[in-house]
Amino acid sequence: MDSSETNRSFRITDAPDHDGDRFSRFKLINWWEQERLRKAKILVIGAGALGNEILKNLALLGVGNVFIADLDLIENSNLSRSVLFREKDNGLPKAEVAARSVQDLYPEMHVQWFRGDVIYDLGSGVFEWADVVICGLDNREARLSVNRNCWKTNTPWIDGAIEQLNGIVRVFVPPDGVCYECTMSEMDWQIIGARQACGGLARDEMLTGKTPTTPTSSSVIAGIQCQEAVKLLHGLEVLQNRAFVFNGLTHDSYVVHYQKKEDCLSHETYHLIRKMPRSVFTTKLKDLLAEVKAELGVEAVIEFNRYNFEIIEKFECTLCGRSETLFKPMAKTSESEIRCPHCEGSRIPKTFHSINGMESFLECTFSEIGIPPFDIVVARKGMNQVFLQFDADKTFVMGSLC
Ligand SMILES: [Zn+2]
Ligand SMILES: [Zn+2]
Structure with missing residues (x-):
């Protein structure tokens, strides 16, 4: 036996990590309280590219209660951006498969899934139940609906959006903060208007835009969203009234500030x-x-x-x-x-x-x-x-x- 081999065997038994607690590394952060995450109730809307990364993070973080809402079924093109889905899951509801996968990652998580249209089929009581709502959505109508539900029930929500290598994260905190509708530009309203025929009916042939996204940009943006959720649950300062904007081509990022619109129609909060x-x-x-x-x-x-x-x-x-x-x-x-x-x-x-x-x-x-x-x-x-x-x-x- 030469000396290098002896050294190696020493190294193997040198510093075993017998710490049985899966969250022991988090507890080294001085303000971290795992109990807050275990008790947290989080509504995740959208189980697509962003939603997969959000849910994976929540499972790893040890979040105790998660409700997953999504309308779609899994198809082959989702597999390149969805860590929770497998080829055998094609044709199954995204929310159902995501629920099963996160429970596999963290068996102590309580999960419920819902397949439906978040604008018309999801009761506002689910928003009232949640401590925080995290969204991985791809359209403005659903964001407006989430925003109003969150204001009505006084529940903070964290929006994320990705396109190509770029992304944005925003945190909206009712009842006094800037809301999603406050941040909407003339252009946003035009895009919504273009999806409707006259009188508010749906257009017969609607171009369903497929957004170019990658698993890397969804992982960056979902990471920031979940980090904001952790801070929010600990009562730390979050990106309220601001947006984190990330440019994936240059790796530049910056924060923009929003003004609250006093005539905004989304600021109604239900008390009691x-x-x-x-x-x-x-x-x-x-x-x-x-x-x-x-x-x-x-x-x-x-x-x-x-x-x-x-x-x-x-x-x-x-x-x-x-x-x-x-x-x-x-x-x-x-x-x-x-x-x-x-x-x-x-x-x-x-x-x-x-x-x-x-x-x-x-x-x-x-x-x-x-x-x-x-x-x-x-x-x-x-x-x-x-x-x-x-x-x-x-x-x-x-x-x-x-
Ligand atoms: Zn507003
Ligand atoms: Zn007739």
């Missing part, structure tokens, strides 16, 4: 949300309305204060007089549906975004007119408002996170 033992699946409009009128007075109404929530009750044909009951959001109805299927005449949509008791459909349940489970509605008479959450839907929506 009342959790009702009611479900959208079984509560009829007339029953809750009767309760609300008994409390606030006969002129009280119920408002559905969701983003872009103009519901088409029915189409009425101007030519043959036939009508069709719909209960579908205007923005999810395409302009071709205006044509009458019987006589080709043009039809007029009859819409609503609140109910006052004069409607012909008061026997419907809240679910039947398009209100998602675990949502929050507003009972209003003049300046008097009561915020009502359908809390009996909590187990159905939140599952093991209850």
